[in-house]
Amino acid sequence: MAAPVVIHLEFGGGAELLFNGVKDHHVTLPxxxxxxxxxxxxxxxxxxxxxxxxxxxxxxxxVRPGILVLINDADWELMxxxxxxxxxxxxxxxxxxxxxx
Amino acid sequence: xxxxxxEYHGPLLREELPSVSRQCVKCKEASAAVxxxxxxxxxxxxFKDYFIHKFRAVLGKNRLIFPEEKVLLAVSGGPSSCxxxxxxQEGLSQNAHKKLRFLPGxxxxxxxxxxxxxxxxxxxxxxxxxxxxxxxxxxxxMVPLEQVLDLPSSAVLSAPGASxxxxxxxxxxxxxxxxxxxxxxxxxxxxxxTPPPEVQEAHTHxxxxxxxxxxxxxxxxxxxxxxxxxxxxxxxxxxxxxxxMLGDSCTRLAVKLLSSISLGxxxxxxxxxxxxxxxxxxxxxxRPMRDYSAKEIAYYNRMFSxxxxxxxxxxxxxxxxxxxxxxxESFVIKLQADFPSTVSTIYRTxxxxxxxxxxxxxxxxxxxxxxxALDTAAENASAFSATxxxxxxxxxxxxxxxxxxxxxxxxxxxxxxxxxxxxxxxxSSAKAPPLRSLLCYSCQLTIKDMASEExxxxxxxxxxxxxxxxxxxxxEIRGFLLEGExxxx
Numbered sequence: 001m002a003a004p005v006v007i008h009l010e011f012g013g014g015a016e017l018l019f020n021g022v023k024d025h026h027v028t029l030p031x032x033x034x035x036x037x038x039x040x041x042x043x044x045x046x047x048x049x050x051x052x053x054x055x056x057x058x059x060x061x062x063v064r065p066g067i068l069v070l071i072n073d074a075d076w077e078l079m080x081x082x083x084x085x086x087x088x089x090x091x092x093x094x095x096x097x098x099x100x101x
Numbered sequence: 102x103x104x105x106x107x108e109y110h111g112p113l114l115r116e117e118l119p120s121v122s123r124q125c126v127k128c129k130e131a132s133a134a135v136x137x138x139x140x141x142x143x144x145x146x147x148f149k150d151y152f153i154h155k156f157r158a159v160l161g162k163n164r165l166i167f168p169e170e171k172v173l174l175a176v177s178g179g180p181s182s183c184x185x186x187x188x189x190q191e192g193l194s195q196n197a198h199k200k201l202r203f204l205p206g207x208x209x210x211x212x213x214x215x216x217x218x219x220x221x222x223x224x225x226x227x228x229x230x231x232x233x234x235x236x237x238x239x240x241x242x243m244v245p246l247e248q249v250l251d252l253p254s255s256a257v258l259s260a261p262g263a264s265x266x267x268x269x270x271x272x273x274x275x276x277x278x279x280x281x282x283x284x285x286x287x288x289x290x291x292x293x294x295t296p297p298p299e300v301q302e303a304h305t306h307x308x309x310x311x312x313x314x315x316x317x318x319x320x321x322x323x324x325x326x327x328x329x330x331x332x333x334x335x336x337x338x339x340x341x342x343x344x345x346m347l348g349d350s351c352t353r354l355a356v357k358l359l360s361s362i363s364l365g366x367x368x369x370x371x372x373x374x375x376x377x378x379x380x381x382x383x384x385x386x387x388r389p390m391r392d393y394s395a396k397e398i399a400y401y402n403r404m405f406s407x408x409x410x411x412x413x414x415x416x417x418x419x420x421x422x423x424x425x426x427x428x429x430e431s432f433v434i435k436l437q438a439d440f441p442s443t444v445s446t447i448y449r450t451x452x453x454x455x456x457x458x459x460x461x462x463x464x465x466x467x468x469x470x471x472x473x474a475l476d477t478a479a480e481n482a483s484a485f486s487a488t489x490x491x492x493x494x495x496x497x498x499x500x501x502x503x504x505x506x507x508x509x510x511x512x513x514x515x516x517x518x519x520x521x522x523x524x525x526x527x528x529s530s531a532k533a534p535p536l537r538s539l540l541c542y543s544c545q546l547t548i549k550d551m552a553s554e555e556x557x558x559x560x561x562x563x564x565x566x567x568x569x570x571x572x573x574x575x576x577e578i579r580g581f582l583l584e585g586e587x588x589x590x
Contacts, residue, residue, distance in 0.1 A: 012403070012411075013180060013399060013411060014411045014413070014417065016411075017413070017417065017418065053418060056418065065434045065435045065437065065438035066395075066434040068396055068399050068400070070400075070403060073134065073403070073404060074133070074134045074135070075133075075134065075135050075136045075142075075400070077136045078123060078133055078134070078136060078142060093403065095399045095403060097180070097352070097395035097396060097398075097399050098430065098434065
């Protein structure tokens with residue numbers, strides 16, 4: 001029964017190449033009974049935003065190694081990584097540190 | 102704890118994650134924002150101090166950059182080199198006590214032509230970076246990679262540089278600088294607005310043909326990095342810079358170390374991954390960012406708004422196995438995810454590498470392309486001679502054939518000049534094309550992957566010709582030289 005969650009997504013370091021070159025995305029996640037967590041966000045991104053080559057962004061449940069995730073400008077390791085529950089108006093940034101995007 | 106019927110409850114495992122403490126481990130007051138290495142959480146302020154301090158420390162520890170020295174920063178637009186630029190700016194603006202004392206300039210190599218970018222895209226990237234450089238107030242140069250085709254032969258030569266400075270020289274120079282009026286530092290390089298150099302399409306096509314003649318992506322990437330290095334060093338030399346700063350991060354260098362070994366560049370590891378690289382003699386390559394992991398750089402850039410521009414490389418969006426370099430990077434990064442000390446362990450290994458001094462000084466003993474000492478002396482029991490033997494064995498041809506093939510090849514390369522000396526001269530020497538004898542092992546492999554050697558830029562071909570003629574001459578007068586003098590010149 002959670003309300004739809006508005007998230008500001010940003011992609012940098014070459015990750016934007018997989019999203020048509022668009023770096024900023026304001027998205028509204030549809031409401032669902034359980035709160036949204038980052039794992040579900042990744043699935044949602046893969047289904048709705050990712051234009052090509054999903055294996056360059058996600059690997060299994062998580063992001064591909066080499067892609068950093070910041071939640072509200074803090075390392076996601078400090079927030080619980082995939083288990084972190086998203087809140088309204090959160091800012092999630094994906095930065096690729098890989099040579100080839 | 103380790104009992105047979107023990108049950109590990111869910112909460113026990115979950116508690117692992119937030120055990121990375123939320124308080125900054127340094128100041129213990131502010132809440133943590135970044136996790137560096139394994140488990141060290143820093144807050145924003147402490148992270149910034151740590152980052153800035155590391156840059157000063159690496160420059161101060163190595164004592165290579167003298168006051169008032171002109172240093173060229175090679176900025177590719179990527180996060181590491183832009184971070185390096187911002188650190189240099191940060192260092193120049195500090196209070197006089199810890200202020201950086203050298204005179205920086207910036208160079209950007211536009212590689213869009215090599216990667217197949219449209220002219221419009223290249224123009225946009227160049228404009229973005231131009232705005233960034235203009236904001237720094239430092240003199241900058243924008244050089245298209247196509248200019249590498251017009252370089253003079255001196256680009257591949259190692260010029261004698263400043264002789265080895267004694268330990269006291271650095272301190273003496275610093276003291277002298279502090280006593281004299283040190284305020285003339287930053288204003289020395291005025292920013293000049295030069296119009297963007299026009300890149301002719303024909304040049305871009307030549308460049309693409311050159312890179313396209315390499316059969317594998319591995320060889321193409323190696324070739325690109327060799328050309329880029331030549332162009333950077335030449336630019337530094339002609340603009341009067343004695344040092345060139347490269348922005349390779351720790352992660353990048355760890356990948357480079359492993360892929361260099363796979364490429365046969367084991368003998369040149371110290372040059373390729375060390376802090377300072379003196380193969381060119383007068384221009385020393387310096388890597389001040391080699392202590393920073395890619396993660397630290399990305400976080401710093403994000404948190405403190407360091408502008409950077411992403412440009413696609415040759416291996417962007419390619420499959421993992423497309424080239425040795427790409428595969429190595431993917432391997433190291435994936436391993437790092439599970440074993441966070443991977444990159445630092447590789448890095449610590451590279452710190453211990455040193456090149457053997459004094460093995461090559463004269464121009465004749467250096468590789469034509471990478472300007473490192475040649476490692477192809479095939480002594481009797483060396484691994485290299487074993488490689489050669491197995492190569493010859495796997496190319497079993499009839500004796501008549503093997504005599505003919507080299508003949509036609511070397512005549513085409515050197516335009517008949519060398520062979521005018523008597524066809525028996527070149528054809529009866531090495532069975533391999535003569536260019537190979539001027540290259541180190543890994544450059545030989547790169548060239549072997551190329552369809553034809555004639556698309557190499559003119560400066561490389563003419564320098565090759567010159568060296569071959571010299572060694573030919575040396576061979577001919579060997580009989581007349583006294584023992585021991587044969588090695589000189």
